[in-house]
Structure formats: structure tokens, C-alpha cells
Amino acid sequence: MTNHLHDGDNLTVLRDSIPTESVDLIYLDPPFNSNAGYNVLFKAPDGSGSAAQIEAFDDTWHWNDSTESAFAGPTRNS
DSSP states (O other): OOSOOOOSOHHHHHHHHSOTTOOSOOOOOSSOSOOEEEEEEEEOTTSOEEEEEEEEEEEOOOOOHHHHHHHHOSOOOO
């Protein structure tokens, strides 16, 4: 099965939609699509708290041209 996107709870999808013994590896790096921004908080030189922070990453998934291209896979010439 190529270029098929499953949406749902991973255990339910694996049990109900994926043939037994057809998957060699599943790698999850949670959190995924938590719709949250994650910040790095800094401390003052003496170790006390500080209001200083920067955004480390934004964990929000977007369907865009790049995503569409990755989902479609390489273009095949007929």
C-alpha cells in the first residue's frame, strides 16, 4: 500500500486497517500535532527564574504544497 494516509488512534488503525505482519517498524516521536508552541526558558546567571524565553518549535501540522508533494510521491513518467 503506497501513499495512504491513516487518521486516527494508532492502535485502532494498526488493528483495523493494517494487515498483520506487514509493518516492520513504527517510530513515534511524541508529542505530535499537539497544536502547541514549545519554548526554551532561561534562568538568570545566579540560577533564579527569568522571564527570558525563545520559541523552540511549533508543533502544529499544516497541509500545504510541500506536504501535498511528499504525499504524492515522486512523479512517474509513463
